[in-house]
Amino acid sequence: MSNFLxxxxxxxFIHIPKTAGTSIRKGVWKEYEGPVFGHIPQEWNHxxxxxxxxxxxxxxxxxxxxxxxxxxxxxxxxLPLDARPLSVKEFIDIVTNENxxxxxxxKTFEEKIRHHTIPQTxxxxxxxxxKFIGRFExxxxxxxxxxxxxxxxxxxPKIHTTTACQWQDIFKEESLEQAIEYYKEDFKLLEYTY
Numbered sequence: 001m002s003n004f005l006x007x008x009x010x011x012x013f014i015h016i017p018k019t020a021g022t023s024i025r026k027g028v029w030k031e032y033e034g035p036v037f038g039h040i041p042q043e044w045n046h047x048x049x050x051x052x053x054x055x056x057x058x059x060x061x062x063x064x065x066x067x068x069x070x071x072x073x074x075x076x077x078x079l080p081l082d083a084r085p086l087s088v089k090e091f092i093d094i095v096t097n098e099n100x101x102x103x104x105x106x107k108t109f110e111e112k113i114r115h116h117t118i119p120q121t122x123x124x125x126x127x128x129x130x131k132f133i134g135r136f137e138x139x140x141x142x143x144x145x146x147x148x149x150x151x152x153x154x155x156x157p158k159i160h161t162t163t164a165c166q167w168q169d170i171f172k173e174e175s176l177e178q179a180i181e182y183y184k185e186d187f188k189l190l191e192y193t194y
Contacts, residue, residue: 002035012044014051017116018059019136027157037104038124054136056183057167063116082109092175096182121185
């Protein structure tokens with residue numbers, strides 16, 4: 001998604017959508033520069049950098065819920081004005097449509113969906129620059145490692161949450177095959193299984 005220079009202490013947060021990034025950025029640091037899209041500024045290279053990853057299908061299920069039901073909790077995110085009801089098949093077709101942009105130019109409902117669902121290993125996400133990669137599935141433990149490294153004591157609030165669900169309850173047969181194929185590099189490189 002986008003990269004942020006977090007302040008006090010300074011570090012680089014590589015925010016991949018649907019991996020608790022809003023909770024980290026707005027709930028823990030609050031003061032930051034960015035976003036910077038698709039690259040890490042050279043002047044940030046010397047700083048500790050981190051990102052979180054998530055099971056590709058669970059991340060996709062969270063995005064589906066966000067774009068069809070909205071977010072809950074302490075969130076300022078609302079469904080876009082141009083949002084419309086989507087079947088699972090329509091959602092997957094948007095996610096996998098390489099003709100829909102996902103970068104900082106995004107404006108339409110479909111472009112926002114793509115922005116939140118491109119593979120975590122896509123170069124645009126800059127994951128390869130993270131010096132520490134935590135897993136959403138172990139967020140409390142992994143985030144504690146980051147806090148310890150940075151010598152800070154803060155809690156991780158839950159901001160911008162979506163209704164809990166399991167990917168198996170949403171993606172079936174054709175849509176599941178399409179999603180697995182689209183995220184094949186995430187499964188391989190991030191060592192997730194389905």
